[in-house]
Amino acid sequence: NKGNYEHYMQKEIHEQPESLKTTMRGRLIRGGSCKAKTVLLGGLKDHLKTIRRSRRIVFIGCGTSYNAALAARPILEELSGIPVTMEIASDLLDRQGPIYREDTAVFVSQSGETADTLLALEYALDNGALCVGITNTVGSAIARHTHCGVHINAGCEIGVASTKAYTSQIVVMAMLALAIGGDTISNQARREAIIDGLFDLPNKVREVLKLDQEMKDLASLLIAEQSLLVFGRGYNYATSLEGALKVKEVALMHSEGILAGEMKHGPLALVDETLPIVVIATRDTCFSKQQSVIQQLHARKGRLIVVCSKGDAAAVSSGGSCRVIEVPQVEDCLQPVVNIIPLQLLAYHLTVLRGFNVDQPRNLAKSVTTQ
Ligand code: UD1
Ligand code: BG6
Numbered sequence: 568n569k570g571n572y573e574h575y576m577q578k579e580i581h582e583q584p585e586s587l588k589t590t591m592r593g594r595l596i597r598g599g600s601c602k603a604k605t606v607l608l609g610g611l612k613d614h615l616k617t618i619r620r621s622r623r624i625v626f627i628g629c630g631t632s633y634n635a636a637l638a639a640r641p642i643l644e645e646l647s648g649i650p651v652t653m654e655i656a657s658d659l660l661d662r663q664g665p666i667y668r669e670d671t672a673v674f675v676s677q678s679g680e681t682a683d684t685l686l687a688l689e690y691a692l693d694n695g696a697l698c699v700g701i702t703n704t705v706g707s708a709i710a711r712h713t714h715c716g717v718h719i720n721a722g723c724e725i726g727v728a729s730t731k732a733y734t735s736q737i738v739v740m741a742m743l744a745l746a747i748g749g750d751t752i753s754n755q756a757r758r759e760a761i762i763d764g765l766f767d768l769p770n771k772v773r774e775v776l777k778l779d780q781e782m783k784d785l786a787s788l789l790i791a792e793q794s795l796l797v798f799g800r801g802y803n804y805a806t807s808l809e810g811a812l813k814v815k816e817v818a819l820m821h822s823e824g825i826l827a828g829e830m831k832h833g834p835l836a837l838v839d840e841t842l843p844i845v846v847i848a849t850r851d852t853c854f855s856k857q858q859s860v861i862q863q864l865h866a867r868k869g870r871l872i873v874v875c876s877k878g879d880a881a882a883v884s885s886g887g888s889c890r891v892i893e894v895p896q897v898e899d900c901l902q903p904v905v906n907i908i909p910l911q912l913l914a915y916h917l918t919v920l921r922g923f924n925v926d927q928p929r930n931l932a933k934s935v936t937t938q
C-alpha cells in the first residue's frame with residue numbers, strides 16, 4: 568500500500584523517521600541519573616564475549632548492504648579496537664579469501680536471501696568463523712543459518728532500490744559498535760553522545776526530508792546529463808558510493824562514487840565546466856581536507872553541488888560558484904544516515920523526471936537469488 572505516495576521508493580524514503588524509530592525500539596536504554604546509557608541487542612547478548620575476543624571482524628554483503636557496512640566500519644573500529652575488513656560477497660567467493668576460526672563474519676542483507684551472500688555464509692561456516700546476520704527479514708535464509716544476529720526491523724521494503732533498509736542497517740551497526748565496544752571511563756562521553764544522537768536521529772531525518780523540493784529542483788537541472796560524480800571520504804565514503812548507486816540503478820544515469828583522497832590519482836582528469844560533481848563536506852575530522860578538495864575543484868572550474876552542514880554555505884562556496892545543500896549536523900558516525908537522504912531524493916526525482924520506472928528499474932531485481 569502506497570498510501571498518499573505515488574511510488575514505493577518515495578514512500579520508503581519519507582518513512583525513514585518512523586522506520587529508524589522501529590529499528591531502535593527497545594534497544595537503547597537511557598538510564599536514570601546514575602545509570603549509564605546503554606544498548607541492548609537481544610540477539611547478540613550471549614555472543615558479545617566471543618565477538619570481543621575475535622582477531623578480526625569481516626563485513627560481507629552486496630550492493631547497498633555492503634555500502635551500509637562501509638559506513639559503519641569507522642565507528643566499529645574506533646569503539647571495538649578490532650580490525651574491521653570489508654568483503655563484497657562475490658569477490659570473497661571468487662578469491663576463496665582467507666576466513667579463520669578467530670574471525671567474526673558479519674553478513675549484511677536486507678532480504679536475507681541474496682545468493683552470493685548466502686554462499687559466502689556457507690563458506691565462512693565451513694571455515695569455522697562466528698557468523699552474525701544483520702537482516703530485515705525474519706525467517707530468511709541468512710537469519711536461519713547464522714549463529715546469531717540482529718533484525719533491523721525497518722518494515723517491508725518494496726522498491727527495488729534500497730532506502731530505508733540502508734539507514735536502518737547503519738543504525739544497527741552503530742548499535743553493534745556500542746555493544747561490542749567496552750564501556751570504559753575514557754570512552755563514556757563518546758558513547759553517550761552517540762546514544763543521544765541515536766535518540767534524536769529520527770527528528771534530524773524529518774528535518775532533512777524537507778529538502779524534497781530543493782532536490783526536485785536540482786534534479787530538473789540534471790535531467791539531461793550523461794554522468795554524475797559523487798566525492799566523499801571518511802564516514803561519508805559510503806555516502807558517495809551509495810548516492811551514486813541510487814542514481815545509477817533507478818535514474819539510469821552513469822554515476823560513480825569516488826573516494827576524495829584518490830581524486831588526484833585519476834578522477835581529476837574528468838573535471839571540466841560541464842560534468843556535475845556532488846561533494847559531501849559535512850563537519851567532521853575530514854572537513855578541512857574536503858575544503859581543500861573543493862578549492863582544487865573550483866580551480867578547475869568544476870560544476871559543484873556541495874552537501875555541507877547547516878551554516879557552512881559560505882565556508883564551502885568561497886573560491887568559486889557552486890550549489891549548496893545544507894543538512895543538519897549530527898554525531899559524525901551517524902552523519903551518513905542524514906547525508907544519504909538528499910541523494911535518495913535526488914535519485915527519485917531524477918528517475919521520475921526522466922520518465923523511468925522508479926520501483927522496478929530496468930534489468931534489476933529486489934532479491935538476487937542466482938549467482
Ligand atoms: C526479539 C523478538 C522480538 C521481541 C524481542 C523482545 C523475534 C524475531 N524477535 O527481538 O519480536 O519484541 O525479542 O525482547 O522474535 N538472528 C540470527 N541471525 C540474524 C538475525 C537474528 O541468528 O540474521 C537471531 C538472534 O540472534 C536472535 C533472534 O534471531 O536469537 C531474534 O533476533 P532479533 O529479532 O534481532 O532479537 P530481539 O531484538 O531480541
Ligand atoms: C539487489 C538489490 O541488487 O541486491 C539491491 O537490487 C540490494 O537493492 C542488493 O542492495 C543486496 O540485497 P540484500 O537483500 O542482500 O541487501
